[in-house]
Amino acid sequence: MIGALNKQIIHFIKSQFPGQDSIPLHAPVFKGNEKNYLNDALDSTYVSSVGEYVNRFEIMMAQQTDSNYAVALVNGTNALHIAMLVCGVERGNEVLTQALTFIATANAIAYIGADPVFIDVDSDTAGMSPTALEIFLIGNAEKRNDGFSYNKRTGKKISACIPMHTFGLPGRIDEVKVICDHWNIVLIEDAAESLGSYYKGKHTGNFGKVGVFSFNGNKTITCGGGGALITNDENLAKRAKHLTTQAKVPHKWEFVHDEIGYNYRMPNLNAALACAQLEQLSRFVQNKRELAAIYHQYFDSINQPFLSDITDAKSNYWLNALIFKNIESRNSFLEESNNNGVMTRPVWQLMNRLPMFKKAERGALTNSEWIADRLVNIPSSVRDR
Numbered sequence: 001m002i003g004a005l006n007k008q009i010i011h012f013i014k015s016q017f018p019g020q021d022s023i024p025l026h027a028p029v030f031k032g033n034e035k036n037y038l039n040d041a042l043d044s045t046y047v048s049s050v051g052e053y054v055n056r057f058e059i060m061m062a063q064q065t066d067s068n069y070a071v072a073l074v075n076g077t078n079a080l081h082i083a084m085l086v087c088g089v090e091r092g093n094e095v096l097t098q099a100l101t102f103i104a105t106a107n108a109i110a111y112i113g114a115d116p117v118f119i120d121v122d123s124d125t126a127g128m129s130p131t132a133l134e135i136f137l138i139g140n141a142e143k144r145n146d147g148f149s150y151n152k153r154t155g156k157k158i159s160a161c162i163p164m165h166t167f168g169l170p171g172r173i174d175e176v177k178v179i180c181d182h183w184n185i186v187l188i189e190d191a192a193e194s195l196g197s198y199y200k201g202k203h204t205g206n207f208g209k210v211g212v213f214s215f216n217g218n219k220t221i222t223c224g225g226g227g228a229l230i231t232n233d234e235n236l237a238k239r240a241k242h243l244t245t246q247a248k249v250p251h252k253w254e255f256v257h258d259e260i261g262y263n264y265r266m267p268n269l270n271a272a273l274a275c276a277q278l279e280q281l282s283r284f285v286q287n288k289r290e291l292a293a294i295y296h297q298y299f300d301s302i303n304q305p306f307l308s309d310i311t312d313a314k315s316n317y318w319l320n321a322l323i324f325k326n327i328e329s330r331n332s333f334l335e336e337s338n339n340n341g342v343m344t345r346p347v348w349q350l351m352n353r354l355p356m357f358k359k360a361e362r363g364a365l366t367n368s369e370w371i372a373d374r375l376v377n378i379p380s381s382v383r384d385r
């Protein structure tokens with residue numbers, strides 16, 4: 001019985017990508033100005049971190065996300081690192097995030113020397129649950145005279161909260177923000193997967209103090225490797241730019257650096273590619289939303305749960321996701337699809353189950369555990385016809 005249903009689903013996915021023997025989860029498409037801009041960057045001889053495309057990309061990113069400032073960086077992981085630095089997260093602090101996220105979120109917290117605290121997700125968005133966040137804080141945190149919140153058990157300051165918009169689906173970020181504001185915890189959005197996704201008419205990444213994006217090869221748009229942070233705070237943007245260019249103080253010839261900085265600025269070659277890709281974002285998202293709608297209709301017709309937007313959310317549908325009955329049916333689908341030329345993947349292992357983060361503080365993770373046993377991502381590339 002299960003085998004027959006798996007075959008039917010695999011057949012349907014294949015019918016959406018005709019003529020492909022092996023269907024990847026997410027392949028990039030380079031059919032815009034990519035080659036023109038790359039050649040232009042080469043001709044200019046500005047291939048590294050100074051160049052017109054880097055500035056142009058920052059202006060385009062700010063426009064795209066309706067934010068005041070964007071800073072282009074080497075990848076999304078270091079964008080998270082810098083976001084925390086400019087928001088004042090310090091060694092020995094705690095940072096609230098999801099157990100259900102890509103490793104980069106937790107790693108970036110560790111780069112600071114801070115400790116991640118894992119909060120549950122909602123089962124319909126796979127993004128941070130405002131309810132779980134509030135329960136954790138009421139049970140474990142206290143606001144002290146300095147105006148900040150501390151974990152009562154560990155005595156550590158809880159300085160930031162980093163929810164993640166999983167697979168491009170916007171989480172209940174406005175409710176998360178209200179809670180963070182109440183406890184005086186800085187909100188940083190890991191919007192690495194949600195470029196082109198909106199919640200209540202506002203671009204993801206633009207709800208908190210800083211939002212972070214990735215342009216890795218498997219993301220909705222890519223520049224090989226790349227990242228960006230966005231903010232509406234001019235001082236934060238300036239500081240992010242300073243820190244990511246080795247904290248060099250402008251001078252005609254002297255090498256003056258006024259603090260420990262990082263070589264995190266996006267090179268002009270990557271930015272050339274990024275500009276060409278960003279020009280096509282709305283077309284890509286429209287194309288991906290069409291595929292998601294086709295999937296949604298089909299999976300509804302066979303009573304197969306499929307993750308889709310909650311009210312007021314408009315996802316980029318970076319990766320479409322199915323929810324199976326249990327881990328056995330999940331595994332049998334993973335096995336059959338991958339054996340038959342359809343690439344599928346389970347969700348990441350929960351952060352609290354990895355050796356580095358086993359001892360981390362956490363709330364109840366009921367929904368995260370439920371999703372981890374059941375979710376499978378299916379092919380979601382832009383279909384370029």
Ligand SMILES: *Cc1c(COP(=O)(O)O)cnc(C)c1O
Pocket residue numbers: 075076077078101102104105164190192193213214215216225226227
């Ligand atoms: C891709 C991704 C990142 C990091 O991106 P890189 O550019 O690969 O460093 C961070 N967080 C999440 C949730 C991601 O999916």
